[in-house]
Amino acid sequence: MTAETPAPSRADSAAPTASQARSAWSRRIFDVVSRYGFVIVFFAFAVFFALRADAFLNPSNLVNILEGNAVLLIAALAMTLVVASGGIDLSIGIAIDFGGWFAIIAMRDYDLTWASALLVGVLAGAAVGVLNAGLIVRLKISPFLATLGTFFIGSSIQQIYTSGGGQVPFREMSESFRSLSTGAVLGVPTEIVIAAVVGVVYFVLLERSVHGKRIHAIGLQRSVASVSGIRVSGYLVFVFVFASATVALSGIILTAGLRQFTPLSGFSYLLDAIAAVFIGASMHPQRRPNVAGTLLGVLFLGVVSNGLNLMGLDFNLRDALEGIILVGALALAFANRNNRARAVSI
Amino acid sequence: MNATGEQHDADCALRMEGVTKTFPGVRALDGASLSVGRGEVHGLVGENGAGKSTIIKILAGVYHADAGSVSVDGEPLERIDPASVHRLGVRFIHQEISLVPHFSVAESVFLGQEQTGRLGTAKRAMRERAETFLAETLGVELDGRALVRDLSVAERKLVQIARALIDGRAKLVVFDEPTAVLAAAEVKTLFTAIDTLRRAGKSMLYVSHYLNEIHQICDRVTVFRNGADVGVVDLRQPQQPQVRVPEIIRLMVGRDIGDLYPQRRRSERTRDALEVAGLDDGHRLRGVSLTVGAGEVVGLTGIIGSGRAELVDSLYGLRKIRAGKITVDGEPARTNSPARAVRSGLALVPRDRRNDGLVLDMTVADNVNLATLEEVSTLGWLNRAAAGRRGEELMERLDVRPRGSHAVSRLLSGGNQQKVVLGRWLASQASVYVLDDPTVGVDVGARSEIYRLIADLAQAGAGVLMCSNDPAELLGMCDRILVMVRGRIIADIAAADTDHEHLTALATGGAEAA
Ligand SMILES: Nc1ncnc2c1ncn2[C@@H]1O[C@H](COP(=O)(O)OP(=O)(O)OP(=O)(O)O)[C@@H](O)[C@H]1O
Ligand SMILES: [Mg+2]
Numbered sequence: 001m002t003a004e005t006p007a008p009s010r011a012d013s014a015a016p017t018a019s020q021a022r023s024a025w026s027r028r029i030f031d032v033v034s035r036y037g038f039v040i041v042f043f044a045f046a047v048f049f050a051l052r053a054d055a056f057l058n059p060s061n062l063v064n065i066l067e068g069n070a071v072l073l074i075a076a077l078a079m080t081l082v083v084a085s086g087g088i089d090l091s092i093g094i095a096i097d098f099g100g101w102f103a104i105i106a107m108r109d110y111d112l113t114w115a116s117a118l119l120v121g122v123l124a125g126a127a128v129g130v131l132n133a134g135l136i137v138r139l140k141i142s143p144f145l146a147t148l149g150t151f152f153i154g155s156s157i158q159q160i161y162t163s164g165g166g167q168v169p170f171r172e173m174s175e176s177f178r179s180l181s182t183g184a185v186l187g188v189p190t191e192i193v194i195a196a197v198v199g200v201v202y203f204v205l206l207e208r209s210v211h212g213k214r215i216h217a218i219g220l221q222r223s224v225a226s227v228s229g230i231r232v233s234g235y236l237v238f239v240f241v242f243a244s245a246t247v248a249l250s251g252i253i254l255t256a257g258l259r260q261f262t263p264l265s266g267f268s269y270l271l272d273a274i275a276a277v278f279i280g281a282s283m284h285p286q287r288r289p290n291v292a293g294t295l296l297g298v299l300f301l302g303v304v305s306n307g308l309n310l311m312g313l314d315f316n317l318r319d320a321l322e323g324i325i326l327v328g329a330l331a332l333a334f335a336n337r338n339n340r341a342r343a344v345s346i
Numbered sequence: 347m348n349a350t351g352e353q354h355d356a357d358c359a360l361r362m363e364g365v366t367k368t369f370p371g372v373r374a375l376d377g378a379s380l381s382v383g384r385g386e387v388h389g390l391v392g393e394n395g396a397g398k399s400t401i402i403k404i405l406a407g408v409y410h411a412d413a414g415s416v417s418v419d420g421e422p423l424e425r426i427d428p429a430s431v432h433r434l435g436v437r438f439i440h441q442e443i444s445l446v447p448h449f450s451v452a453e454s455v456f457l458g459q460e461q462t463g464r465l466g467t468a469k470r471a472m473r474e475r476a477e478t479f480l481a482e483t484l485g486v487e488l489d490g491r492a493l494v495r496d497l498s499v500a501e502r503k504l505v506q507i508a509r510a511l512i513d514g515r516a517k518l519v520v521f522d523e524p525t526a527v528l529a530a531a532e533v534k535t536l537f538t539a540i541d542t543l544r545r546a547g548k549s550m551l552y553v554s555h556y557l558n559e560i561h562q563i564c565d566r567v568t569v570f571r572n573g574a575d576v577g578v579v580d581l582r583q584p585q586q587p588q589v590r591v592p593e594i595i596r597l598m599v600g601r602d603i604g605d606l607y608p609q610r611r612r613s614e615r616t617r618d619a620l621e622v623a624g625l626d627d628g629h630r631l632r633g634v635s636l637t638v639g640a641g642e643v644v645g646l647t648g649i650i651g652s653g654r655a656e657l658v659d660s661l662y663g664l665r666k667i668r669a670g671k672i673t674v675d676g677e678p679a680r681t682n683s684p685a686r687a688v689r690s691g692l693a694l695v696p697r698d699r700r701n702d703g704l705v706l707d708m709t710v711a712d713n714v715n716l717a718t719l720e721e722v723s724t725l726g727w728l729n730r731a732a733a734g735r736r737g738e739e740l741m742e743r744l745d746v747r748p749r750g751s752h753a754v755s756r757l758l759s760g761g762n763q764q765k766v767v768l769g770r771w772l773a774s775q776a777s778v779y780v781l782d783d784p785t786v787g788v789d790v791g792a793r794s795e796i797y798r799l800i801a802d803l804a805q806a807g808a809g810v811l812m813c814s815n816d817p818a819e820l821l822g823m824c825d826r827i828l829v830m831v832r833g834r835i836i837a838d839i840a841a842a843d844t845d846h847e848h849l850t851a852l853a854t855g856g857a858e859a860a
Contacts, residue, residue, distance in 0.1 A: 209726045210719035217716055221705040227662070227696050228717040228770065229688025286707050286754065 038283055038329045042300050049307030056310055063189065069302035070195035074250040075269045076276040076294045077202045078243035083277050083289040084206060085239045086219035087143030091132060092247045092273060094154030095125040096266030099248025100255035101158070101168065107177065108170045114177035118252060125248020128154060129241035136240065137233045143240075158263040169260035181257030191253055198246060203291040215239060216288065272301055275326045282329040300325070358420065359384050359518045359549035360405070360436075365414030367400055369757070372748055374400040375411070376573035380551075382518065387540065387550045389560040389567030389581075392598055393789040394761030395747045396570040398553050399441050402522050406438050407431055418518065435517030437510040439524050441553075441760050441787070442700060443502050447495035451488050452476040455509045480508050483542070485535035486650065499527045499698050500650045507536070511543075519543060520551045523760070525559060526786045527697065529649040529815040531854045537563055555761070555789050557591045558818070569597040599791045606794045607822035608801045615639035617676065619809025620692075620778040622661070625670035630656040632833040634670070638778060638809035643800065645820035645841070646813040648830030649853050655697070657830065658782050658813055662694045663687045675777045688717065693776035695768055697783045697813075703767040704755045711737030711751035714769045721773070740769035743799070745792055760787045765796070772799060778809045785819060797823055817849045831855050 033040070049056040075092055082089040103121030106112040112120065128150060135146035159165055183190040206212040217225040218232055226232050250269075255261045279300065280293020304325075305318045360382040367375040375397045382388040392398050403409045405416060407426040416423045418434050445454045452473040461468045461475075473490035480488050484504045494502060507524060510516065525533045540550060540563060554560055560567050561581060569577045577597045581590060620638040625631055630653045638644045648654035659665035661672065663681040672679045679690035687694070696702035704713050714737045715722055722733040737751030744765040746758070755766060764787055771779060781800070785793045800823065804810050814820050820827050821841050829837040829852040837852050844852075 204727075208728055208730075210723045210728050211726060213712060213716070213719055213728060217705050217708065217712075220707050221701075223702045224705050225716070226684050227664075227694055227702045229685050230716070231683075231685040234685075288707075 037332050046303055053310035056307060065302045065306045066192050067189045069298050070191035071250040071253055072269055072272055073195045073298045074198050075247045076273040076298050077198055078246040079273040079277045080289045080294045081239055082243050084219050085215045089243055090147040091128060091150035093266030093270050094151055095128040095244040095247045096251035097158055098124040098128055099251030101261045103252045104168055104170045104255055104261050114174050121252045122245050122248045126241050126245040129244030133237040133240040137236050155264060162263045165263045167260050167262050171259055173259050178256050181253050206291055275322060279326060279329050357383055361417045363415050365401055366412045368412055374573055378574050380568050382549050382551050384549055385547050386565045387544055387552055387563055389564035390551060390553045391567060392570030395759040397573040398570055399522055402520055435515055437516040437519045439507050439510050439521045441522040443506050445494045445502055449494055450491050451505055452490035454494055454505050455512055459513055479512055483539050498650060498655050503527050516548055518549045522553045523787055530817055530850045531649045557594055561590055595790055608798045610801050615642060619675060621673040623671045625660055626668050627660055628668040630833050634835055636828055636835060638811050640807050640809050641804050643804050643810040643812055643824045645824035645827035646811055647820060647853055652830040653833040654830050658780055661780055691777035693771040693774055693779050695771055695781045695784050699763055699767050704763055706756040709752050710755055710766055713755050713766050714740050717770050718774045744769050761789055764788050779803055780811045782813045817846045829853050
């Protein structure tokens with residue numbers, strides 16, 4: 001109905017007292033700090049490194065940082081998708097491994113072209129996702145436990161077929177395949193180009209398409225999504241398969257760079273990817289996983305390790321810093337959110 | 347004491363004065379005052395978003411007021427926190443049900459006030475007391491070991507009420523829309539319980555959008571509008587509801603709203619939009635058959651355990667069925683999942699809006715568009731401008747406040763959230779609308795708007811199955827009314843041939859179908 005009293009303008013008519021104004025200010029500062037606190041820290045680190053290590057701002061070093069973290073970025077983007085759907089994927093390491101491993105086998109033992117090998121690798125990764133999706137959708141196991149199971153199974157398979165984790169080298173790799181890692185497109189390293197393309201695809205998917213909206217709805221409140229007629233199971237299958245296929249790509253890039261496959265090497269990306277996703281989510285107004293946030297999270301991790309490296313500091317410090325930053329960002333973000341959530345959901 | 351409510355502090359169980367509360371962008375309370383006399387049942391009414399729940403949460407210590415004073419039993423309170431008001435004997439039945447899904451009924455009732463025996467908590471004693479209390483005071487037979495997540499919303503509400511009252515130390519009990527999810531018979535039991543409390547000298551504050559209830563049980567009622575009190579009406583003087591209720595409504599919305607129910611042109615029934623034959627889930631439903639004609643509004647009512655909730659769930663694929671056939675628009679519908687149900691032309695407005703209705707952390711526009719995203723997109727690319735526009739449009743039509751489709755749904759008042767859920771389906775083109783308590787917690791003005799929208803849907807040829815506990819609404823809106831008792835439809839009557847008492851009697855098994 002249209003009552004003659006306009007409701008929203010009431011807030012403006014309030015004459016704020018001095019103490020109210022002050023508390024409004026401190027609140028706003030708190031809001032800004034909690035939302036952008038991480039960005040501020042990020043730049044503080046960058047400036048610090050720039051001052052302490054001359055090489056840091058060198059263009060080639062910056063390209064180095066990007067190139068060195070392309071693989072992590074791809075993995076973190078996939079993780080963003082999974083976390084947005086309300087799950088987690090502990091088996092991305094397996095999909096990374098399988099991608100590289102199967103691509104090498106396809107070329108070495110079956111003489112396939114580099115393009116077919118690429119496809120085989122991606123399919124091998126997707127198969128990991130199919131297993132996850134089956135466990136989650138069919139058997140209704142929680143994503144955490146389902147992907148943990150997949151992780152153990154996948155690790156074991158690798159150990160069995162590589163006699164306990166022996167490397168699978170392939171020195172005679174074709175140049176085309178190798179250029180997935182070492183080549184350049186219009187002067188930009190291929191890895192960066194691939195990561196950028198994946199980034200754009202994920203951005204469109206997650207932030208601009210109707211499917212992204214639905215995936216977010218499933219992650220935030222599944223029963224509502226279901227009652228609204230969204231095919232929840234279908235979307236979950238898609239999410240896990242697509243994420244695994246994506247990370248397989250990063251495994252392929254890794255093997256292309258090293259000309260060999262090292263079993264169980266994908267695992268090292270898991271925790272960084274999760275950290276990057278949640279650092280990114282802490283910057284979102286509703287603390288949602290998002291593509292831009294994940295990108296910043298990955299860059300941050302990259303900058304910190306690069307900077308420490310250049311300054312000749314103990315590289316192991318990086319993990320401690322990462323932990324502190326992650327906990328700090330989340331604490332700030334959720335302190336703020338808890339205030340609000342508690343206020344309404346009692 | 348006079349009619350305007352001037353009282354001395356000492357006579358007041360509760361006195362709140364000049365309370366102001368501002369949330370970012372919204373002034374929820376703007377100098378509101380409220381006083382509840384000792385031993386009085388005091389009503390509090392106002393439109394959605396008027397600030398009723400906010401003032402209650404300030405009293406509960408959930409929010410802190412920016413300004414204003416609060417005194418309980420003549421004693422001014424400085425800083426309010428939940429523990430201290432609890433100690434003063436103030437108990438709350440908040441609008442939102444907050445129970446732990448995995449706790450049992452007994453655990454939930456005694457949460458935070460566990461009884462202890464020699465060996466830790468006295469589980470058995472607590473269970474028995476919870477069961478007895480629920481049965482004797484609130485008239486519902488519940489197993490103390492049943493899990494909250496398996497209860498219906500109405501049963502959860504009763505558990506929530508039991509939790510507030512079980513220790514018997516309450517002095518002032520605050521009810522925020524307690525009957526929204528209850529059926530007529532359960533409301534009656536609740537009112538008996540309230541009467542018992544009143545006779546024991548307890549004071550009560552009672553928020554509701556059902557003005558008849560207010561008229562029936564309250565001694566006085568305070569009316570809120572836009573965050574401030576605009577009047578107190580004394581209901582103890584003998585006056586007909588026909589005079590009192592419109593007076594309250596005028597205070598609430600600042601004008602007359604005319605007829606609550608729209609005049610509907612009843613057309614000849616041509617075909618069935620929904621046909622259900624022999625629906626059986628092997629548990630609560632025992633061969634339910636019904637039809638809803640295109641252009642028809644059919645009511646469905648039934649108390650807890652009647653199978654009404656299960657019927658709705660089965661229609662919508664939220665519950666497995668053993669036998670039976672569902673036909674939508676002449677086509678057999680495969681409704682083994684909600685997604686399938688939607689594709690075969692059904693739309694559901696669920697009764698539990700906080701869990702099934704709204705993605706609380708999404709914006710209003712996102713929630714409105716959730717079921718029909720294809721319509722605001724091209725090839726999967728979301729047209730955000732179009733989505734926002736449609737959000738605004740529906741908010742305008744339903745008068746959701748505050749406006750602005752980018753508001754996060756969690757921050758809307760209860761009634762406004764309900765409007766958003768409804769808005770989602772109004773945007774779709776379903777052939778059958780299953781509305782499960784569509785006006786729960788919605789104020790009179792918006793309610794008349796919702797009724798008009800429902801009438802429009804029927805006019806446009808959709809079938810509407812309107813499930814409700816409010817006899818007045820069923821009588822005012824429906825062509826036919828179905829009454830469910832113990833898993834069967836025991837009556838299918840034209841609304842013109844029945845009345846309030848008859849419906850209640852049918853639903854409680856106290857009368858034979860005509
Ligand atoms: N935590 C919050 N943050 C921001 N705004 C809020 C918050 N809680 C309530 N509001 C706003 O304050 C206003 C008053 O809300 P309140 O819940 O008190 O209304 P109400 O009178 O209980 O309405 P209803 O009958 O719909 O339950 C509304 O405009 C609501 O959107
Ligand atoms: Mg309320």
